[in-house]
Amino acid sequence: MKQFYFVVLTLIFFIVFISCEREININIPDTEGRLIVESYIEDGKPPIVILSKSIGYFKYTDQSTFESMFIRGAIVSINNGTSKENLIEICSRSIPDSLLPVLASFIGVDVNTLAAVNFCVYTTLNTQFWGQEGKSYKLSINYLGDIYEAVTTIKPKVSLDSLWFEVFADRDSLGFIWANFSEPAGLGNAYRWYAMRLGKDANFIAPFGSVFDDKFIDGRNFRFAYNRGSAPNSTAPDDTGSVAGFFKKGDTVVVKFCSIDYPTFEFLRSYEAEVSNNGNPFASPTTIKSNISGGAIGYWGGYNATFDTVICK
Amino acid sequence: MKIFLFFFIIPFYSFLSFSQNKFTISGYVKDAKSGEILIGANVYIKEILKGTTTNQYGFFSITLPEGKYTLVVSFLGFEEFTQKIDLSKDQRLNINLKDKSITTKEVVITGERSDKNTQSTDMGRMELEMEKVKTLPAFMGEVDVLKTIQLLPGVQSSGEGNSGFYVRGGGPDQNLILLDEAVVYNAAHLFGFFSVFNADAIKNVELIKGGMPAQYGGRLASVLDISMKEGNNQHFQVEGGIGVISSRLTLQGPIKKDKASFIVSGRRTYADILAEPFIPEKSIFKGTGYYFYDLNTKLNYILSDRDRLFVSGYFGRDVFSYNNKKAGFKVDIPWGNATTSMRWNHLFSDKLFMNTTLVFSDYKFSFGASQSDFEFKLYSGIQDWNAKVDFTYFPNIRHNIKYGINYTFHTFVPSNASAKQGDVEFDTGKIKKYFANEAAAYISDDFDLTDRLRINAGVRFSYFQHIGPFDRYVKNEIGQTIDTIIYSKNQPITDYNGWEPRASLRFKINSNNSIKAAYTRNYQYVHLASLSAIALPTDTWMPSTEIVQPQVSTQYAIGYFKNFKDNMYESSVELYYKDMKNLVEYKEGALPEDNIKENLDHLLTFGSGESYGAEFFFKKAQGKFTGWIGYTLSWTNRTFLEINNGETFPARYDRRHDASVVLTYNMSDKWTVSAVFVYGTGNAITLPIERYFFEGRVVNIYSKRNEFRMPAYHRADISVTWNHKKTEKFESSFNFSIYNVYNRYNPYFIYFANEGDVTKGTFKVSAKQVSLFPILPSANWNFKF
CATH class of the missing domain: 2.60.40 (Immunoglobulin-like)
Structure with a gap:
């Protein structure tokens, strides 16, 4: 389907051999940041919760803006069906460099980026709350008094032939x-x-x-x-x-x-x-189909x- | 059946009440030179200051008390015909009007001065004369009636170079486009840059944007009634033209002089042929090209004094092929319309005119792509079989009664896909078709209540039925199919009906001033759902189903009409308010591939709309200098429970200001100069207002629906037409147009470019505006012999 749109666009440009493009200014009012939740739990691995907020569309993003987008100090917890655990906040600048590759493999960001930018995640070292096949996990976030919740299930493994x-x-x-x-x-x-x-x-x-x-x-x-x-x-x-x-x-x-x-x-x-x-x-x-209640954008996904x-x- | 009998009885019943010394004068009005019938010619009785106009088949009928009268027949561009009549018995009078330009050497300044504008009950009804249209500036040299009607007040273009149009806040699917009474479902070539109507084959174009008479129905916003030429029944004629992107050729002539004639007209673009030699054999894009063509044909036969037969056909296709050898990727996209209509005119008496029509209409789109052993096909379409019988009854000069019935069998094929990988066929579900019956009956009377007050009142009853075979997928809460209800062939699934009252009235203040008002209620049972922001041939037509209710609109209009200087200038102001229900949109978040293995209506959501505004029109119809100025001030909005959180939002084509100026100056027999200027408020658009980072990528958060505006659109075009000295045998003309004279960069779309890396702190977003057409000259040479 994407290729279809590609073809349609090609076709439009095909006939429009003399179109012209210029940069314009659009006045878009600054709006307040919304909570963005990128969180997942994988079988045999710790839950990873990355909280951030959205910024104005045209805002130039330098390193400090990027770092300031991470939400720190939220109360994040996981319920594995029997008990509840509060997650700890780990930032890449506050852990020893030797641990960066481990963090990198969990959150899918390369080591160099983690070393350069203060990247913050919520997780737990308590293996009781690491992912297990067949279980459902409930995520709760309390940020500035607002509660955001989601549930996900780790489905059985399916392998390729x-x-x-x-x-x-x-x-x-x-x-x-x-x-x-x-x-x-x-x-x-x-x-x-x-x-x-x-x-x-x-x-x-x-x-x-x-x-x-x-x-x-x-x-x-x-x-x-x-x-x-x-x-x-x-x-x-x-x-x-x-x-x-x-x-x-x-x-x-x-x-x-x-x-x-x-x-x-x-x-x-x-x-x-x-x-x-x-x-x-x-x-x-x-329209992004978030599975998190309370108006946050993002997901809590079991893998x-x-x-x-x-x-x- | 009872209804049918009732229809036949009406005229005989009315005979009783008017059966004293009255006689009828009736006949056809034609062009003397070609034998083409003239639609909408004025037929006027001087003594009583009353008259009528010829219908779509050039027929008129006037019934008056016995006496002596002067009959005057006039039509723009023709010499006025006057004849004294001693009406002491019923008379048939076939009138041949003479072309003015042949009989007089000088350009005639006093032409037809019609007070139709102030005298008729018509509101929001406009006609275009093809000869005038042809002298206006044409985009890339292609004369296009759909672009010309966009210059009328209340009609908005859907964008740069686009032939799609919006009437009084209605969507493009709410326009009923008829070509010789056959519905044309997709009137666009090349995503709307050109329309399917070849100007050489067209005789007359009429647009009704409000106060729709009862004989029309099935759409909410407007009727665009296009009549093809019949063909010259006097002598054989060849006509053609060579333009920048296409060439045209028309052949017409008598099959039997005065009795039967034919016309065949074709047009084809040739960018692909011209480009072919320049694409090297080794190019990876060899085999990529685009063209479209149209073919119009019509035959007509005068069987007897009372019977005429017309057969007309249209066939057009767009063909696009894309080939990328390097990627092993190949695409073929053909699409287009085919229509055929057969009509039989019969005069039961001099007062009762009947037309029976059989129509076949078909629109098809298909998309085939392949990459190595993966093949993907997508196709959609709509097909109609339509039969109708329309009567016009002229009991006396005060009344004009129309009634008729109409039946259509629809077959809809919305987005069916198939895919295979080598030998493995993917499960894309059964081919989905929707079958439906649509029927309507109507009656209306256009009559003088008093000398000042004329009323056109009518009612239409419409019926729609969705029938099997059909598979309804039953869904669970996460949208997965858990069961299928299977309907067998012809099994009724659901039906709808509605009464559609229509009324318009004219109150004459004096011969130059009148006030008019209209009330119209319309039902629309077929819907066009569009996923994209532009009109694509992939947009699919859908019938009303259990889930999709018919669209309903109610329109109120009031207007003041005034003519100046002995009808030299016409002007009007119309105010309207329109309320629309059950409008169709895709649900937020619906993706194109969701159509597959799914009932399309599960992806739709429904809401309401309203539109209101004022239209100002000032026209000079006669003289060396002609033209018009139109201005529309309007508001159009939509409210959908499931879109924009249920908040009302402006429609994409909500256009606060829309203005056009059209000027034509006939310098001499040889030279005509024209200019067009258009201005429109920018389209309402949704823009991203915030962004966030997710898995390292940039994702947008959008504003409320259509919260922002594109910059305003404005443009001026000019053209010069040079007519070569006419001889009896050969005439030619050369048209030179310049599109966008002052090279305005009008916005076609806006997009956002991301640059840099987030994690390296160099990320930047900028807005880019893309404009399509800068100043663009084109030329067109036309000939006739």
Whole structure:
């Protein structure tokens, strides 16, 4: 569908051979920041809650503005069905550098960024409150007296049958990662795909369109492919130009395939649609489907991952 | 059946009440040179200062007490016809009007001076003469009636270079566009930059934006009634033109002189053909191209003094192919309309005119994409079979009674998709079609109550039924299908009906001044749902279903009409208020792929709208210098429970000010100069007002729906038309237009560019405005022999 819009846009520009573009000033009033919740819990891992706030659209973002967007001092707790635990706030500047890689792997931000920016998360070291398959977790946030809540469930693991690399058309050494998948029968399953090239990517990266549900594929055996996602705002040579989006012969790629619950899927799908629509004046604004009560934007999502390694050859 | 009998009985019943020494004069008014019938010609009885106009088939009928009268027939651009009549028996009079330009050497300054403006009960009704339209500046040299009607007050364009139009706060799907009585569902080529109407094949264009008479229905906002030429029944004629982007050719002539004629008219763009040699064989884009074409044909046959037969057809397609060899990505998108209508005119008597129409109308869109072994297809469309019978009864000069029935069988195919990967077919559900019956019956009378007060009162009854086969998906609370209700063929699923009273009245203050008022209630049973901010051919038509209720509007209008200087100048002020219910929009957050394996109506949400405003119009219809000024002040808003948190918001095309100036100066037989100026308040848009970072990416928070405005739109165009000296055998003209003379950068869209990296502290957002067309000259050469 995205390709469809791409074609439509191409077509419009195709005939509009003499269009013109200029920068304009738009007077948008400054509005107050809204609470943004990026939070998840994965099987066998600690819950991660990142709280931030929105800023004015045209506000220039330097490092201190960015850091000031993190919300500090909120009371965040997790209920695992039997008991409740308050999360602790950890900021990247206040922990030893040796622990940064651990934090980085949990929150999916690269170590260099964590070292450069004071990145704050709420989590717990109490393993009783780390993710367990089949359990539901309730998140509560008390920020300036307002309460925000959400519940998520960690769904059973679902693994892919097999994975391989295939060169695309006549692109020489470039291609995509393919997978055979037997989707379990019964509607309501949803998935998210991540991949990481060992030695090249700092973290698992979700390409656009990383989430899908079983509406069209319920109980089917089929194969599918994913292109390579790039880290946000990446200007790396292989993320720009004609090699962007491709894996390459010689890459060793770890694929993280996650089972997610339906509200998590709905949020991530609307979020990805909005991010990919960003700047497309023909698409109407997407409404983000948050699963958090109280007017916060974001989600509290349960993940259960399986991992596979593919050597591209 | 009872209704049908009732319709036939009316005329005989009325005979009883008017059966004293009265006689009828009736006939057809035609162009003497080509034999084309003239629509809307004035037929006037001098002695009693009363008259009528010819109908869509050029027919008129006047019944008067026995006596001596002077009959005057006039039509713009033709010589006035005058004849003394001794009315002592019923008379048939076929009148051939002579083209003024042939008989007089000088440009005639005193033309038809009509007081139709102040005398008729018509409100918000406008006609365009194709010959005038052709001298106006044309965008890329393509004469386009839809763009010309946008210059009328109360009609707004939907954007730069776009032929889509909005009438009094109604959406583009609320305009009933008829081509020889066949509904045209998508009147746009190339996303609206051009309309499907080839000006060479068109005779007459009439727009009704308020006070819709009872014979029209099925849409809320307006009727655009376009009549094709019949074809010259005197001699064979070739007409054509070469323009910047397309060429046209029209052939017409008699099949049997005075009895039967034909016309065939075609148009095709040729950017693809011109570009082809310049695309290298090795280019990865080889095979990418775009073109559109239109073909109009019409045959007519005068079977007898009482019977005429018309067959007309339209076929048009847009074809776009995109090929990217490097990415192995290939797309084909054809779309277009086909319509056929067959009409039979029959005169039961000199007072009772009947027209029977059979129409087939079809709109199709398909999209096929493939990349290596992945194939994706998307198609949608709508198809109508329509039959109707319309009667016009002219009992005496004070009355003009119309009644008729109308039936349509609709087949809707909204967004069906199929996808496969190699041999594995994805489950995109069954092909979804919606079948529906639509029917209507109406009666109206346009009559003089007193000398000052004339009333056009009518009522329309409409009925709509959604029938099987159909699969209704039953949803659980998270929107998953848990059950399917299967309806069998022809099984009634749901139905709706409505009474649609229509009335307009004219109170004559004196011969140059009148006040008019109108009340109109309309039902619309078919809906166009659009996901995008611009009109795309993917927008799909939907019937009313259990979930989608028919749209209903009520419109009130009042106006003051005044003519000056012996009808040299016409002016009017109209105020209107329109209330609309059950309008259709996609739910917030609906995505294009949601259409698949789903009942489309589950994705829709419903609300209401209102529009009100004032329209000012000043026109000079005759003389060397003609033109008009139109200005509209209006407000249009929408209220949907599930959109914008239920708060009322301005419609995208809520336009506070909308003005147009159209001027034509006939310098001489050879030279005509025209200029157009338009101004419109910017479209209402939704903009991002805040942003946040999520998974390291930038995400927007949007303002309330349509809270912001684009900069105002304004533009001036000029054109010069040079007519080559006419000989009996050959004439030609050259039209040179300049679009956007002062090179205004009008906003087409605004987008936001993100630069830099958030975590490195270099992130910046800027707003960019994209304008489409700068100053743009074009030329067009036309010939006729």
